[in-house]
Amino acid sequence: MHALVRWIDICDGNMQEGSFRADANVSVGRSAANVLGTRCEIKNLNSFRFLERAIEYEVRRQIAVIEDGGRIVQETRLYDPDRDETRSDALEGRGARLLYFPDPTCCRSCR
Numbered sequence: 001m002h003a004l005v006r007w008i009d010i011c012d013g014n015m016q017e018g019s020f021r022a023d024a025n026v027s028v029g030r031s032a033a034n035v036l037g038t039r040c041e042i043k044n045l046n047s048f049r050f051l052e053r054a055i056e057y058e059v060r061r062q063i064a065v066i067e068d069g070g071r072i073v074q075e076t077r078l079y080d081p082d083r084d085e086t087r088s089d090a091l092e093g094r095g096a097r098l099l100y101f102p103d104p105t106c107c108r109s110c111r
Helices: 002-007 048-067 092-097
Strands: 022-026 040-045 076-080 085-088
Touching: 022 048, 040 048, 048 076, 048 085
Parallel strands: 040 076
Antiparallel strands: 022 040, 076 085
């Protein structure tokens, strides 16, 4: 993906400066059930190494919650590389406070 966005010249692909970010949806389920559980979305990862570490942590976290008899809540989570863990996005529940701006390159009906 990184090479593609650079090759077609739509982005410089600089993850450290925020011009290219990744999100991951993670859900686990029992292999015998052949069904995945509730997903959590990990947002705004700015390196492929952090993406890998965030997914690995989130899989372990979800398995531990289920094995302890808990339930996974569908939510947006953020990865903290200093603590090597994901945490609930505190701003997610405050959607009414977020501002959305129309895409200036989109059609007039979207503006």
